[in-house]
Amino acid sequence: MLATLLPLNSRSKLVVKMPDPCVAENEADLMSNATSNYRIEFSDAPAWESIATVTFSGGFTSREWGELRKDFEEHLAQGRRNWVFDLRFIGFCDSITLGCFIATQATARKSNGKIELLIKRDSRLHRLIAAAKLNLVLSIRFE
Numbered sequence: 426m427l428a429t430l431l432p433l434n435s436r437s438k439l440v441v442k443m444p445d446p447c448v449a450e451n452e453a454d455l456m457s458n459a460t461s462n463y464r465i466e467f468s469d470a471p472a473w474e475s476i477a478t479v480t481f482s483g484g485f486t487s488r489e490w491g492e493l494r495k496d497f498e499e500h501l502a503q504g505r506r507n508w509v510f511d512l513r514f515i516g517f518c519d520s521i522t523l524g525c526f527i528a529t530q531a532t533a534r535k536s537n538g539k540i541e542l543l544i545k546r547d548s549r550l551h552r553l554i555a556a557a558k559l560n561l562v563l564s565i566r567f568e
Contacts (some may be wrong), residue, residue, distance in 0.1 A: 426527050463493060465500070472504035490525045497529060506538030513545050513568055523554070527562055530561035542567050 462482045465472050468475040471545050477500060479493070497508070510526065512518070530540045546567040 463489075465496060467505065470474065473506065474507055476507045476509060477505050479508065480514070481510070481512055482514040482516075484517055484519070485522055486513075486519045487521035487525065490522055494525070494529070499533070501533065501536055501538065506533060506536055508533060508540045509543055509566075510540060511543045512550055515544060515549075515550060518550055518553070520553075520557075523557065523559060528561070530563060540564060543568065 464480045464483070466478045466480070470475075470476075479497075526540075526542065532538075533540045541564045542554075543566050544554070551567075554563065554565065
């Protein structure tokens with residue numbers, strides 16, 4: 426998938442905009458043609474102390490996960506171990522992507538890192554995570 430890198434501001438390091446093949450008019454369209462954007466921002470502290478915040482918007486499926494996984498592993502290798510995945514503005518997240526969050530958390534823990542998911546309480550994503558009992562495995566913080 427073709428990604429375009431755009432600078433945001435002095436604290437932002439990377440934006441990946443995934444092109445939208447069509448505009449979703451309902452939930453079925455959103456599920457089949459999820460468009461996603463994510464932005465990675467770092468705090469001003471040294472790499473080993475900084476917190477990287479990944480803000481998602483739109484839908485996010487396993488199709489888009491590969492690009493983020495590469496960015497995550499690259500920054501983890503540079504010593505950035507503390508991450509917040511801001512999922513408050515996500516419209517759709519498939520079950521494979523939830524599994525990817527678990528795998529990413531396991532990868533971070535192996536490097537003495539930590540990942541927190543920031544979600545809206547009582548959102549569709551919150552209900553999905555609770556139904557699958559992933560709140561027992563994932564570190565979740567509510568808005």
